[in-house]
Amino acid sequence: MKKVNIGILGIQGDVEEHVASVESAFREITMDGVVSIVKYPEEIDSINGLIIPGGESTSIGKLSNNDDFQSSIKKKITQGMPVLGTCAGLIFLSNHIIQNSSNTSQKLLGSLDIETERNAFGRQHESFQSEFPIPKFGIDKFMGIFIRAPRIRSIGSNVEILAKLNDDIVAVKQGNIIGTCFHPELSNTVIFHKYLIELVRESL
Amino acid sequence: MISLVGHQNPLLSRQISGNIDSKTGTILLKRGFAHMLKHGVIMDVTDVNQAQIAEEAGAVAVMVLDKLPIEVRQSGGVARTAGMKIIKDVVNNVSIPVMAKCRIGHISEAVVLENSGVDMIDESEVLTPADESSHIWKWDFTTPFVDGAKNLGQALRRIEEGASMMRTKGEPGTGNVVEAVRHMRAMNQDIAKITYFYNQQDKQELFRISKELNTSYELVVETGRLGRLPVVNFAAGGITTPADAALMMKLGCDGVFVGSGIYKSSDPLERALAIVLATTFHDKVEVVAEAQEMIDEKKSMVGLGDNLDFKMQDRGI
Numbered sequence: 001m002k003k004v005n006i007g008i009l010g011i012q013g014d015v016e017e018h019v020a021s022v023e024s025a026f027r028e029i030t031m032d033g034v035v036s037i038v039k040y041p042e043e044i045d046s047i048n049g050l051i052i053p054g055g056e057s058t059s060i061g062k063l064s065n066n067d068d069f070q071s072s073i074k075k076k077i078t079q080g081m082p083v084l085g086t087c088a089g090l091i092f093l094s095n096h097i098i099q100n101s102s103n104t105s106q107k108l109l110g111s112l113d114i115e116t117e118r119n120a121f122g123r124q125h126e127s128f129q130s131e132f133p134i135p136k137f138g139i140d141k142f143m144g145i146f147i148r149a150p151r152i153r154s155i156g157s158n159v160e161i162l163a164k165l166n167d168d169i170v171a172v173k174q175g176n177i178i179g180t181c182f183h184p185e186l187s188n189t190v191i192f193h194k195y196l197i198e199l200v201r202e203s204l
Numbered sequence: 205m206i207s208l209v210g211h212q213n214p215l216l217s218r219q220i221s222g223n224i225d226s227k228t229g230t231i232l233l234k235r236g237f238a239h240m241l242k243h244g245v246i247m248d249v250t251d252v253n254q255a256q257i258a259e260e261a262g263a264v265a266v267m268v269l270d271k272l273p274i275e276v277r278q279s280g281g282v283a284r285t286a287g288m289k290i291i292k293d294v295v296n297n298v299s300i301p302v303m304a305k306c307r308i309g310h311i312s313e314a315v316v317l318e319n320s321g322v323d324m325i326d327e328s329e330v331l332t333p334a335d336e337s338s339h340i341w342k343w344d345f346t347t348p349f350v351d352g353a354k355n356l357g358q359a360l361r362r363i364e365e366g367a368s369m370m371r372t373k374g375e376p377g378t379g380n381v382v383e384a385v386r387h388m389r390a391m392n393q394d395i396a397k398i399t400y401f402y403n404q405q406d407k408q409e410l411f412r413i414s415k416e417l418n419t420s421y422e423l424v425v426e427t428g429r430l431g432r433l434p435v436v437n438f439a440a441g442g443i444t445t446p447a448d449a450a451l452m453m454k455l456g457c458d459g460v461f462v463g464s465g466i467y468k469s470s471d472p473l474e475r476a477l478a479i480v481l482a483t484t485f486h487d488k489v490e491v492v493a494e495a496q497e498m499i500d501e502k503k504s505m506v507g508l509g510d511n512l513d514f515k516m517q518d519r520g521i
Contacts, residue, residue, distance in 0.1 A: 010243070011243070012242070012264065014236075014240055015242065015243065017205055054239075055240050056244060056300055058299065058300060059480070062262040123321055123323055124237050124301065124348065125228070125318065125346055127233045127236075129227050129230060129232060130226040145233065148237070148240075148323070
């Protein structure tokens, strides 16, 4: 059987935190997997799972705006490669963004059928951490870290809600795609990373 | 993962309305914000137009100033925090994070900036220091701070005071990268030494180093455990070309600040794009070469040599 090989999109953002989280998830489930940073088109082939980290979605979109790179990522996601997008990664995966007057045109992968609004919980001064349940993982209190976080304004009919904070949808799943408004890589549990690995294992 | 070692003011994690378990201004949120900027470029801007060029070029944040560092040098006099109007204009007209500078030790300028909506405050030696004996006690703020350092002792003292991010001081406004290189090398050498004693578990030596650096034993141990600064560390001060940015990334910086280098050149948009490319793909020779081709050395800011009347890096303690 093929080894689980999780790639972390290494263009910009908290790449190393995701590498550490995946390594820690592999240790917890005693799996001999591989985690690699992916920055160039030729590195996409060997991975069978992908994480798009937090960072600035405009920068990540612009810098990965190499036709080969974005189209091969998109193709692999369409073919069923499991992917996790956190914060900026969620925006990059989404297919629609509510444009504020200040937004420059922004590159999106468009794989996830949701509408997002950038920084909709406020600026850094309003960034917050808060606990909420994740029924799918059987967790009552998950500490979500929301840093200039996006809001999910609407979801398509094929999108499953994984978590809500009060009335806001903050984590979603659409088949092989998982997206969070918060940063699971900064929490003290790697439950989302373990879940991604599980999806990858099922897909092999 | 994010290092959580450091003093934390318990009053700081205030609860916000609606959800009893929500907190703002925690060490995780403040240091976490800086982690999101990694592998990116932060550009100095003096107006909305420059800020939009920076955003268009792929900058991860902009730093609003009244004057660029080289203009501060040329104009002389006292340099203070930027005007509220220009800060608010930039905040309202770009979607990326906005930072602004306050004078070293000027608590009230920092309070004003926190209220202006900026995402991070730079306690900066580019401005004229307000306090010669103390920096700001940054744990008291919800907004995270970045501070400059020319050696490991300064960096750890700033982190002790609550800085969520560090940068080299370099020598701002000179177009000369040599001082940033000097500061980064000095930090790397001292961190390597601490890491060695940490691996030996030589606690007496780590304690001696903490006294030598005028910082806490706890932070020295954490630096040894991580083998790097406990917070994100960017290059700043004199970065002018894509190759300069790539050089600083190779030395282990997490990202790059560019000040006068972009808007004091005669090819700002190309240069901004090229520096962003070279920072992200600093490990690929072809991309750095391509970035360097995007700019024209004849259009680089002329810069200043090493016979400076005064050095901004000597400000702060």
